[in-house]
Amino acid sequence: MSTPFPLFDFLEEVSRQPGTTDITMVSDGRVAVRRNARIAVTRVEALGRLWAETMEVHFPSGRDGRRHGAARVIASGRRRYRATLAAHRGGSSLSVRPLRERPGSPDELRLPDGLAEFFLGLNGGLVLVAGPTGSGKSTTVASLLDARRDGVGGKFVTIEDPVEFVHSDDERTLFIQRELGTSVSDYAEGLEEALQMNPDVIAVQEIRERAAAETALSAALSGHLVIASMHAFTAPTVPQRCLSVIDPGLEDHGARDSLAACLEAIVFQRLLPGFDGLVPVFEVLYFRHRGERLASMERLVRQGNWVGLRQELAEGRRFGMIEWEENLRERISSGLLPAVP
Structure with a gap:
C-alpha cells in the first residue's frame, strides 16, 4: 500500500x-x-x-x-x-x-450583553440557540455552558453529534458528555436517560426529531434547564420551527402550551464576513425579565401569533431584546463590518 x-x-x-x-x-x-x-x-x-x-x-x-x-x-x-x-x-x-481548542468566553465571542448573565440566573426552562448551518451555534452553547460552570457550577449532561468541545470539571462542576453513535443511539434516548441522571443542565446539540423535541419540553417543564440548538432563519420563527418538528401541521395545542410555559430565551445568530474574519450578528428574544415571566410573550406562543412575536421583538428593547437590524448597525458602527450598501 x-x-x-x-x-x-x-x-x-x-x-x-x-x-x-x-x-x-x-x-x-x-x-x-x-x-x-x-x-x-x-x-x-x-x-x-x-x-x-x-x-x-x-x-x-x-x-x-x-x-x-x-x-x-x-x-x-x-x-x-x-x-x-x-x-x-x-x-x-x-x-x-x-x-477551537476552547469555545471562548462570551466576551471573546461577542455574545450579546447580558445574555450570559441571563443564562446564569435561570433555574430551569428552555433556551434555544438557532441559526443556519455553520453559524456558530455549537460554539455559543459551549461558551454559555462554560460561563455557567464558572459562575454557578452543577451537574451538566450533554448529548452531542459529535462532541466538539471537551468541557473541564472543577471542584463544584461535573460534565458528562455523551456522543451519538458511541454512548447513546439518538437524541431522544439521550434525553430520556439524562432525566434519570439528576442533572442541573441538559445540553442538546440539535433538536431535529419529534421524540427529542417532546422530551426536551418535558425536561424543561419538570424543572431542568435545557439549552439546545436548531436550524432557523429568524428568532421569531424559532417557536414555529420547534413546534413543526413535533407536529408539521402546527395543530398540537398541547405542544404550543408546553413550549409557551417553558421557553426562556431564543438566540438567533449568523456569521457575516467582516474586516478581520467572521463577525456574529444576533437577534434575541427573552420570555423573562428581572425574574418575572413576560405574559405577553407567553400568550403569543400559545396563540401561535408569530407576527406578534416579531412586533414584540421590535418593542422589547426595555426587556433587553435585540433586533437583527439593531445589532447589525452596532457591528457596523463599531468598525467590525462594512456598511450595508
Whole structure:
C-alpha cells in the first residue's frame, strides 16, 4: 500500500490561515476552502492519487463495511476537526471544520450583553440557540455552558453529534458528555436517560426529531434547564420551527402550551464576513425579565401569533431584546463590518 496523503499536515497548514471555517476535499483532488464566507477551489494532485489509502487510514470501515455518513471528530495532537465523509456521484468527499481548542468566553465571542448573565440566573426552562448551518451555534452553547460552570457550577449532561468541545470539571462542576453513535443511539434516548441522571443542565446539540423535541419540553417543564440548538432563519420563527418538528401541521395545542410555559430565551445568530474574519450578528428574544415571566410573550406562543412575536421583538428593547437590524448597525458602527450598501 502506498503511503497515505499527509492529511493532518495539510489541514493544519490550511486552517491556520485567518478566516478559515471549513475545508472540503474531493476524491479527484479538488479542495474547496471557505474563508470569510467565500470559497476558493484548487486541486491537489497527490490528494486525488492517494485518496483511497488516506481514507482507509483515517476512516476505517465499520462493522457494516461502510465508512461514510455520520460526522466525527478527528484529531492530531491538540488540533481537532469535525469531519464528514460522504459518497457522491463519481466518488466521495470529506467536509472538515476546524474546531477551537476552547469555545471562548462570551466576551471573546461577542455574545450579546447580558445574555450570559441571563443564562446564569435561570433555574430551569428552555433556551434555544438557532441559526443556519455553520453559524456558530455549537460554539455559543459551549461558551454559555462554560460561563455557567464558572459562575454557578452543577451537574451538566450533554448529548452531542459529535462532541466538539471537551468541557473541564472543577471542584463544584461535573460534565458528562455523551456522543451519538458511541454512548447513546439518538437524541431522544439521550434525553430520556439524562432525566434519570439528576442533572442541573441538559445540553442538546440539535433538536431535529419529534421524540427529542417532546422530551426536551418535558425536561424543561419538570424543572431542568435545557439549552439546545436548531436550524432557523429568524428568532421569531424559532417557536414555529420547534413546534413543526413535533407536529408539521402546527395543530398540537398541547405542544404550543408546553413550549409557551417553558421557553426562556431564543438566540438567533449568523456569521457575516467582516474586516478581520467572521463577525456574529444576533437577534434575541427573552420570555423573562428581572425574574418575572413576560405574559405577553407567553400568550403569543400559545396563540401561535408569530407576527406578534416579531412586533414584540421590535418593542422589547426595555426587556433587553435585540433586533437583527439593531445589532447589525452596532457591528457596523463599531468598525467590525462594512456598511450595508
